[in-house]
Amino acid sequence: MTLALYVARQSAVHRMPAGAKLLALALLAVVLFAVPTLPVAAAGLLGVLAVGLGAARLPVASLARQARTVRWWLAGLFVFHALFSDLPTAAVTVLRLLALVLAAAVVTATTRVTEMVAVIEWLCAPLRVFGVRPARIGLVIAMALRFIPVLAERADRIREAQAARGGSARGLRGVRTTVTPLLVQLLQMAHTISEALDARGADDEPPARGRRSPVTAA
Amino acid sequence: MRFRRSDPEPEAVADPTRGIELRGVSHRYDDRPVLADLDLHLTEPRIGIVGANGSGKSTFARLLNGLVVPTDGRVLVDGLDTRTSVRAVRRRVGFVFQDPDAQIVHPTVAEDAAYGLENQGVPAPERAVRVTEALARYGLDGHADHPAHLLSGGQKQLLAIAGVLVMRPARVVFDEPTTLLDLINARRIVRIIDDLEQQVVVVTHQLDLLAAFDRVLVIDGGRVVEDAAPRPAIAAYRALMEGR
Numbered sequence: 001m002t003l004a005l006y007v008a009r010q011s012a013v014h015r016m017p018a019g020a021k022l023l024a025l026a027l028l029a030v031v032l033f034a035v036p037t038l039p040v041a042a043a044g045l046l047g048v049l050a051v052g053l054g055a056a057r058l059p060v061a062s063l064a065r066q067a068r069t070v071r072w073w074l075a076g077l078f079v080f081h082a083l084f085s086d087l088p089t090a091a092v093t094v095l096r097l098l099a100l101v102l103a104a105a106v107v108t109a110t111t112r113v114t115e116m117v118a119v120i121e122w123l124c125a126p127l128r129v130f131g132v133r134p135a136r137i138g139l140v141i142a143m144a145l146r147f148i149p150v151l152a153e154r155a156d157r158i159r160e161a162q163a164a165r166g167g168s169a170r171g172l173r174g175v176r177t178t179v180t181p182l183l184v185q186l187l188q189m190a191h192t193i194s195e196a197l198d199a200r201g202a203d204d205e206p207p208a209r210g211r212r213s214p215v216t217a218a
Numbered sequence: 219m220r221f222r223r224s225d226p227e228p229e230a231v232a233d234p235t236r237g238i239e240l241r242g243v244s245h246r247y248d249d250r251p252v253l254a255d256l257d258l259h260l261t262e263p264r265i266g267i268v269g270a271n272g273s274g275k276s277t278f279a280r281l282l283n284g285l286v287v288p289t290d291g292r293v294l295v296d297g298l299d300t301r302t303s304v305r306a307v308r309r310r311v312g313f314v315f316q317d318p319d320a321q322i323v324h325p326t327v328a329e330d331a332a333y334g335l336e337n338q339g340v341p342a343p344e345r346a347v348r349v350t351e352a353l354a355r356y357g358l359d360g361h362a363d364h365p366a367h368l369l370s371g372g373q374k375q376l377l378a379i380a381g382v383l384v385m386r387p388a389r390v391v392f393d394e395p396t397t398l399l400d401l402i403n404a405r406r407i408v409r410i411i412d413d414l415e416q417q418v419v420v421v422t423h424q425l426d427l428l429a430a431f432d433r434v435l436v437i438d439g440g441r442v443v444e445d446a447a448p449r450p451a452i453a454a455y456r457a458l459m460e461g462r
Binding site: 113114139145149192193198200 | 280283284285304305308309312313315317319320321322323324325326329330332333334337338339362363365366367381382385
């Protein structure tokens with residue numbers, strides 16, 4: 001399981017500020033939904049492919065993987081609209097949604113998590129007046145992305161350990177025998193993670209930290 | 219008056235010649251005593267800690283950078299009290315955990331290596347240079363943008379070490395750094411520890427790691443029962459374990 005979708009390349013798209021890419025994504029969505037015609041939807045999709053595969057030099061597989069994850073949903077929408085509306089409407093609906101899914105994939109594949117988190121921190125900056133620390137929100141998001149695969153791996157290990165002893169993860173008993181040890185492990189892990197955060201200075205308030213710059217190997 | 223984490227820390231000047239001092243230190247979790255009556259002065263470059271499971275050695279290690287504040291007594295690092303100058307102490311004492319999966323908090327390798335530097339407020343250009351150096355030093359330079367969870371166990375431990383050493387602490391505490399590693403990766407970590415310029419305190423069950431150390435403490439039942447050069451200390455530890 002992987003949530004880190006960043007694909008390292010030297011390209012103008014990669015170098016664009018994350019905020020600009022997110023804004024472009026939002027504008028694309030507005031245009032596609034405000035002008036629901038087949039030429040606009042097709043142009044949107046072709047434009048996204050040109051940016052992703054051409055300008056950003058992303059591998060076809062990285063976009064194809066995202067398209068595959070929504071293929072049945074798109075197929076269902078197409079059939080629904082073909083039956084209850086008409087074929088052009090079905091085509092527009094599917095093309096614009098596919099264009100948006102792929103555009104989002106291009107943004108995530110060309111933007112490091114720290115850059116994305118920096119935008120979120122910037123957006124959350126007004127919450128400082130209520131005592132909220134935007135850096136903490138950014139850290140939580142980064143940690144969620146980091147630990148979801150770890151949790152999945154731990155759950156797999158527990159299921160394997162049970163299978164090795166003839167157990168099954170199916171049914172209510174299976175849920176209980178998987179969830180309980182997983183929760184215990186998570187609580188132990190959470191304690192160690194909090195210690196690790198402390199040990200690496202999470203409690204420090206860096207002097208006048210502004211927007212976080214992307215962390216790259218120089 | 220009790221010091222709270224959100225309070226500004228009092229100005230304190232570190233004296234690097236003083237090393238780590240434990241003065242009348244005892245610690246208990248609720249009513250369970252874990253460490254008792256420790257009076258130690260740790261100045262040697264290489265110090266090992268051994269003891270049975272549950273003997274208190276991990277708590278001992280956590281005292282040294284303020285992750286645990288003793289219920290009684292004081293721990294001073296270069297003259298800074300872990301109770302009142304915890305942030306300054308943690309900048310001076312790096313801590314490498316047994317399980318790197320619990321220490322790596324960012325999704326990609328370079329981002330995680332930079333985490334401590336961000337907390338220290340190191341400017342982005344310097345951060346990038348230091349991260350690049352640290353990743354190259356530990357053989358992770360080709361993995362800067364890789365997802366951390368796809369690294370091997372040995373690589374994760376290397377990243378955990380890089381993430382601490384990039385902060386340039388004056389002293390480093392390792393809590394069982396080789397326990398989860400195979401022989402090759404364990405040897406690699408041992409070589410890295412050997413090459414460090416910093417003062418190093420290592421909690422370990424791998425006794426051969428301590429052969430060239432300057433001092434080894436044997437902890438049993440929350441007390442230091444032997445404090446000597448590696449050979450006699452390890453012999454005493456073996457005798458203690460064989461007697462059970």
